[in-house]
Amino acid sequence: MRRIRGWPATLTEPDLLDAPVVLRPARVSDVKVRRAVMAANDSWLRPLNATDPDAPAGAARANPLVAMARRSPALPYLAVARSQWKGRRGIAFSWVVWYGGQFAGDLTVWHILWGPNRSAEVGYWIDERLTGRGIAPTALAMGADYCFKHTGLHRLEAGIQPENTASRRVVEKLGFRDEGTRTGLVHIDGAWRDHVCYAITAEAAPDGLLHRWRNSLATSRAI
Numbered sequence: 001m002r003r004i005r006g007w008p009a010t011l012t013e014p015d016l017l018d019a020p021v022v023l024r025p026a027r028v029s030d031v032k033v034r035r036a037v038m039a040a041n042d043s044w045l046r047p048l049n050a051t052d053p054d055a056p057a058g059a060a061r062a063n064p065l066v067a068m069a070r071r072s073p074a075l076p077y078l079a080v081a082r083s084q085w086k087g088r089r090g091i092a093f094s095w096v097v098w099y100g101g102q103f104a105g106d107l108t109v110w111h112i113l114w115g116p117n118r119s120a121e122v123g124y125w126i127d128e129r130l131t132g133r134g135i136a137p138t139a140l141a142m143g144a145d146y147c148f149k150h151t152g153l154h155r156l157e158a159g160i161q162p163e164n165t166a167s168r169r170v171v172e173k174l175g176f177r178d179e180g181t182r183t184g185l186v187h188i189d190g191a192w193r194d195h196v197c198y199a200i201t202a203e204a205a206p207d208g209l210l211h212r213w214r215n216s217l218a219t220s221r222a223i
């Protein structure tokens with residue numbers, strides 16, 4: 001663990017896309033809209049959700065205690081407090097992504113290793129109705145720059161299922177390197193799934209990923 005000064009951190013990119021992109025640590029007031037957007041995206045996101053290798057399919061949904069805990073009015077407060085604590089302790093950084101004032105998805109930096117590693121994994125999703133506008137690469141570039149410049153992290157990894165071309169494009173656009181396939185890396189949607197490991201280090205983008213992404217967008221818009 002490591003004490004992170006300046007967390008919770010809100011990051012704003014006002015003019016790179018058609019509308020501002022804001023990364024903000026979750027508040028209790030976000031819980032309702034986040035739940036509604038996740039429910040609207042359920043069939044799209046469910047095949048990508050991690051699953052418990054020991055649980056029979058659907059077990060978590062059938063467990064009445066889990067269902068009761070999820071309905072508890074205390075849960076949003078506990079979840080937000082836990083997320084803030086994790087950020088301050090350098091265990092995980094979680095942001096909700098807003099696009100033009102609209103809830104758009106999540107960006108999480110987790111599995112953080114300090115010591116001589118200073119590495120972490122990234123995860124993200126965007127509301128399907130807002131895809132194709134460059135929100136995910138913008139949010140990832142903002143979050144990665146925060147991690148490299150303000151927390152002392154040195155390396156970020158993204159594990160992506162080979163057939164998830166949309167997500168592969170997100171990291172490729174930012175210059176993450178393809179480091180090869182890790183076999184049976186995560187249990188997803190009921191089975192062990194291979195993942196392509198993409199990674200980037202701080203020194204590979206000395207001016208930052210947002211700078212790189214801005215230049216690449218300017219070039220493609222000029223063509």
Ligand SMILES: CC(C)(COP(=O)(O)OP(=O)(O)OC[C@H]1O[C@@H](n2cnc3c(N)ncnc32)[C@H](O)[C@@H]1OP(=O)(O)O)[C@@H](O)C(=O)NCCC(=O)NCCS
Pocket residue numbers: 044045048123124125126127128130131132133134135136137159160161164165166167168169170
């Ligand atoms: C992957 C994901 C985050 C991309 O977000 P995004 O904001 O749409 O990112 P981009 O706008 O840069 O688009 C990335 C690619 O998605 C694809 N794409 C674009 N619009 C799309 C749409 N409406 N529907 C599906 N895919 C689309 C394109 O291949 C695009 O690449 P391109 O710009 O080279 O054409 C989003 O598709 C998502 O949330 N998917 C489900 C969750 C997920 O896969 N998370 C990552 C797990 S590793």
